[in-house]
Amino acid sequence: MRAPLPTPSQPSPPVVDIQPPLRYKRYAGWILLILIIVMCSIQTKVTPYQLITGLPQMGQLLKEMFPPDWSYIPTIWAPMMETVQIAILGTTIGGIIAVPVALLCSYNIMPNRFIALPVRMILNLVRTIPDLLFAAIFVAVFGIGPFAGMLALVFFSFGIIAKLTFEAIEAIDPGPLEAMTAVGASRLQVIRFGVLPQALPYFMSYLLYTFEVNVRAASVLGLVGAGGIGLLLDRSLGLFRYDRACVIILLTLVIVLIIDYSSTWIRRKLL
Amino acid sequence: MIEFDNVSKIYPNGSIGLRNINLTIQKGELVVIVGLSGAGKSTLLRSINRMNDITSGDIRINGNSVTQASGSELRLIRRDIGMIFQSFNLIKRATVIQNVLSGRVGYHSTLRTMLGWFPKEDIDLSLTALQRVNIREKAYTRADQLSGGQQQRVSIARALAQEAQVILADEPVASLDPLTTRQVMEDLKRINRELNITTVINLHFIDLAREYATRIIGLRAGEVVFDGTPEEATDEAFAEIYGRAVKHDELLGVL
Numbered sequence: 233m234r235a236p237l238p239t240p241s242q243p244s245p246p247v248v249d250i251q252p253p254l255r256y257k258r259y260a261g262w263i264l265l266i267l268i269i270v271m272c273s274i275q276t277k278v279t280p281y282q283l284i285t286g287l288p289q290m291g292q293l294l295k296e297m298f299p300p301d302w303s304y305i306p307t308i309w310a311p312m313m314e315t316v317q318i319a320i321l322g323t324t325i326g327g328i329i330a331v332p333v334a335l336l337c338s339y340n341i342m343p344n345r346f347i348a349l350p351v352r353m354i355l356n357l358v359r360t361i362p363d364l365l366f367a368a369i370f371v372a373v374f375g376i377g378p379f380a381g382m383l384a385l386v387f388f389s390f391g392i393i394a395k396l397t398f399e400a401i402e403a404i405d406p407g408p409l410e411a412m413t414a415v416g417a418s419r420l421q422v423i424r425f426g427v428l429p430q431a432l433p434y435f436m437s438y439l440l441y442t443f444e445v446n447v448r449a450a451s452v453l454g455l456v457g458a459g460g461i462g463l464l465l466d467r468s469l470g471l472f473r474y475d476r477a478c479v480i481i482l483l484t485l486v487i488v489l490i491i492d493y494s495s496t497w498i499r500r501k502l503l
Numbered sequence: 504m505i506e507f508d509n510v511s512k513i514y515p516n517g518s519i520g521l522r523n524i525n526l527t528i529q530k531g532e533l534v535v536i537v538g539l540s541g542a543g544k545s546t547l548l549r550s551i552n553r554m555n556d557i558t559s560g561d562i563r564i565n566g567n568s569v570t571q572a573s574g575s576e577l578r579l580i581r582r583d584i585g586m587i588f589q590s591f592n593l594i595k596r597a598t599v600i601q602n603v604l605s606g607r608v609g610y611h612s613t614l615r616t617m618l619g620w621f622p623k624e625d626i627d628l629s630l631t632a633l634q635r636v637n638i639r640e641k642a643y644t645r646a647d648q649l650s651g652g653q654q655q656r657v658s659i660a661r662a663l664a665q666e667a668q669v670i671l672a673d674e675p676v677a678s679l680d681p682l683t684t685r686q687v688m689e690d691l692k693r694i695n696r697e698l699n700i701t702t703v704i705n706l707h708f709i710d711l712a713r714e715y716a717t718r719i720i721g722l723r724a725g726e727v728v729f730d731g732t733p734e735e736a737t738d739e740a741f742a743e744i745y746g747r748a749v750k751h752d753e754l755l756g757v758l
């Protein structure tokens with residue numbers, strides 16, 4: 233359903249003769265994989281047995297979900313919109329901050345590695361922190377509410393967009409940069425007329441992609457008190473109002489699908 | 504007037520680009536530089552607008568040292584020098600006129616150009632430049648929809664929009680077929696004559712050099728080994744520049 237992320241074309245790797253791997257190596261790989269799975273299952277006590285015993289309860293849950301409590305829609309409409317708005321704000325602000333940072337860590341724009349390398353390290357650090365952890369931290373700092381959620385998404389989007397964009401910038405055609413330097417352009421003008429036209433379509437595409445991801449992320453931010461629809465979902469589940477939870481899930485599904493489809497469509501047009 | 508004063512260039516890896524070059528190129532000349540691959544043609548050309556730094560010596564344009572110019576001085580010097588590349592170096596996704604207009608950025612403050620708006624005079628100038636290379640009707644086409652020859656003419660128009668006093672062209676026709684090669688060379692020659700723009704072109708076709716140049720400079724291993732008129736550049740002279748007889752594939756052939 234999701235269109236693959238576009239990446240700037242890279243030279244194809246040299247063709248090498250591929251030897252069929254030795255058979256015992258293949259078996260060894262499979263055995264190792266099975267061993268790891270079994271070990272993990274024993275250690276965490278996650279077993280297929282639980283799936284079987286849990287199934288009847290699953291059926292029970294589904295039965296209680298239907299019919300959904302449609303009268304709940306007016307109540308959840310505002311938080312649902314808040315969820316989308318959190319995602320829009322978080323993505324946009326994160327994307328704007330990502331632009332200068334992406335430029336700073338592209339070696340072809342910033343030949344000075346003393347700047348590029350530390351910036352890359354910070355960027356990698358930001359990217360290791362999951363969105364919900366960000367949200368939990370900001371709820372602790374700024375209190376419960378959508379602001380914390382928005383801020384979490386700013387950091388989260390910033391990490392994704394900056395990383396993807398700097399990779400796109402490093403893959404652009406250096407020719408126009410050379411031409412702009414030769415006409416007497418300043419550094420910023422070289423970026424504006426040499427880099428921007430080449431990198432903008434990629435950036436927009438990454439921005440939309442991140443927005444898709446963020447709408448989904450924003451709908452669970454409420455679980456840690458960071459605003460959006462997640463709070464109501466948590467409450468409905470806590471009160472065993474599965475018919476209401478069902479409406480929330482269905483509405484979220486519809487909104488996410490609409491956004492995914494339109495964003496995929498726009499991204500296809502862009503490139 | 505472009506002056507080379509004892510110019511040498513040694514690349515960081517030790518290979519020699521230029522060796523003790525002394526040259527004076529007068530306003531309005533159409534100089535073609537010839538020489539084997541690796542002789543230093545690109546190095547010479549690119550040192551004129553300091554796309555390459557030189558190791559020693561001095562290069563002056565109308566008396567102003569390129570070698571000593573500070574950042575903003577260098578940008579002003581470059582603004583008056585159009586550069587044409589073998590691979591055109593256009594923004595492929597942008598329209599033709601946007602590409603030509605980008606030659607004007609040196610005339611405006613960085614802040615003003617950030618939005619990408621150019622004054623009406625610049626647009627008129629760019630359209631006139633496109634007219635001069637006979638592709639005005641392509642002004643609002645995307646650059647990547649043009650043929651190679653047309654793209655090269657866009658880059659010539661960009662140099663014209665710069666109101667350049669000097670045009671440097673590094674193998675401008677190396678990726679074009681023989682017919683378009685002649686059209687592009689005709690354009691360069693016509694502009695050189697009509698606007699009296701000093702033009703320096705690197706070429707590897709001997710017959711093209713003889714046909715279009717007012718002066719031919721031969722390089723070998725970073726040194727000037729020939730400097731004369733096309734009439735003086737006989738087959739024997741070329742054999743001297745190349746250190747061997749002229750080969751068939753060094754001639755474009757008569758059309």
Ligand SMILES: Nc1ncnc2c1ncn2[C@@H]1O[C@H](COP(=O)(O)OP(=O)(O)OP(=O)(O)O)[C@@H](O)[C@H]1O
Binds near residue numbers: 539542
């Ligand atoms: N960036 C560089 N680093 C190191 N050596 C270089 C570099 N560029 C050129 N050289 C060397 O300098 C010498 C002159 O190169 P240059 O590119 O000026 O030759 P050219 O006459 O333009 O050749 P061609 O016809 O192949 O374009 C060659 O020996 C080349 O190997």
Ligand SMILES: [Mg+2]
Binds near residue numbers: 545
């Ligand atoms: Mg060369």
